[in-house]
Amino acid sequence: MKILGKRTDYYVWRNVHLNRSRMLIFITLFILAVILFIMNQFPSAALGIILIPIAYVLGIYSYQKYITWKSGSLGEDIVIKELKKLSDSYYVINGVVIPPNRGDIDHIVLGPNGIFVIESKHYGGQITCNGDEWSRHKMGRSGKRYELWIGSPSNQVKRNAKILKDFILKNKNKIFNKAPHIWVYSILIFTNERANLHIENPTVDILKIDELSDFIQEQESGVMFSEGEIKRMGELILRYS
Numbered sequence: 001m002k003i004l005g006k007r008t009d010y011y012v013w014r015n016v017h018l019n020r021s022r023m024l025i026f027i028t029l030f031i032l033a034v035i036l037f038i039m040n041q042f043p044s045a046a047l048g049i050i051l052i053p054i055a056y057v058l059g060i061y062s063y064q065k066y067i068t069w070k071s072g073s074l075g076e077d078i079v080i081k082e083l084k085k086l087s088d089s090y091y092v093i094n095g096v097v098i099p100p101n102r103g104d105i106d107h108i109v110l111g112p113n114g115i116f117v118i119e120s121k122h123y124g125g126q127i128t129c130n131g132d133e134w135s136r137h138k139m140g141r142s143g144k145r146y147e148l149w150i151g152s153p154s155n156q157v158k159r160n161a162k163i164l165k166d167f168i169l170k171n172k173n174k175i176f177n178k179a180p181h182i183w184v185y186s187i188l189i190f191t192n193e194r195a196n197l198h199i200e201n202p203t204v205d206i207l208k209i210d211e212l213s214d215f216i217q218e219q220e221s222g223v224m225f226s227e228g229e230i231k232r233m234g235e236l237i238l239r240y241s
Contacts, residue, residue, distance in 0.1 A: 001086035004093050004234040016073055019066035026059035075122030075191040076106055078209055083109065085213040089227070091234045098163050098237065105160045108237065110230045114221045116185045117164055118212070119157035123150060124194035131201045153188050154204045161186040167240070168233060175232045180223040187212070 033055055037048030076094065083092050090111040097104045109116040125138040125148060136150040161184040172179040186204040189212060190197060199206055207215055225233075 001084050001090050001092055002088055004091050004238060016066065019062050023059060023062040023066050026055045026062055030055035030059055075120040075189075078122075078191040079107055079118060079120045079189055079212070082209050082212050083107065086111070086216065089230075090216070091230055093234055093237055096237060098167050098240070101160065101163050103156075105164065108164065109216055110225075110233050111216065112224050112227075112230065113217075114183065114185055114219050114225075115164070115168070115233075116187055116216055117157060117161040118187045118189060119153060119160065120189045120191055121153055122192045123148075123190065124192045126196050126198070127190070128198045129154070129200065129202060129206070132203055154186075154202065154206075157186045157188050157204055164237075167237070171236050171240075174236060176229055177226070180225075183221060185216075185219065187215070 029051060033048045033051035035048070036044040037052065039045060039048075080092070080094065083090075086092070086109070090109055093108040093110070095104045095106065096108065105117060106120050107116075107118040109118065123136060125136055127150065128135045132152050132154045134150045134152050134154070136148045137145050138148060139145055165182055165184045168175065168182060168184075172182075188204050188206045189209055190206075191209050197206070205215065
């Protein structure tokens, strides 16, 4: 397996560090506000009263965002480790944003037997899927069930696959010796061992992490890409993303 571009997802890395910095700023602001309040002198005490709830709420929000992005980063690292099992005939691109997409594509694998878009999720808890409808919940220590946002990971990876396919077709004359019919595989990976999945009628390939590299190498498409075509695809993706 050969990695094109950076070995880490800069988009995720940036958000991890951005939200960690914000969290530290609001923690510092909260401490400062408490000190101003304790001083019990006008107008310092009044300013402290105003800043305490603002810094607390923004600090909690930044912490939650930091944990979310940090978890996503861990999941992507697990996928990259698994993709290292692929042979050197495969090229991997991590964390690229292809216009008009606003979010990044976690992983793109370009191989002689096909094009693969991979979305990794490090969610835990009970996860239920029926087609493109998803739900997620956990049980609290008191036994109370609480719902967690998950969106539709299958729609997300299918949207990313379509954007990549459209991009490749738009640039087909720069890539292929003879433009073939293109199919992009949409793959969804849940990397958290504490995820309990209940899947019905999936619209994308949903795999366990240890199934990923074998699945990619076993796919048979109606066309075989040359090494030159694979490399040109990768270089164009990096250039325009």
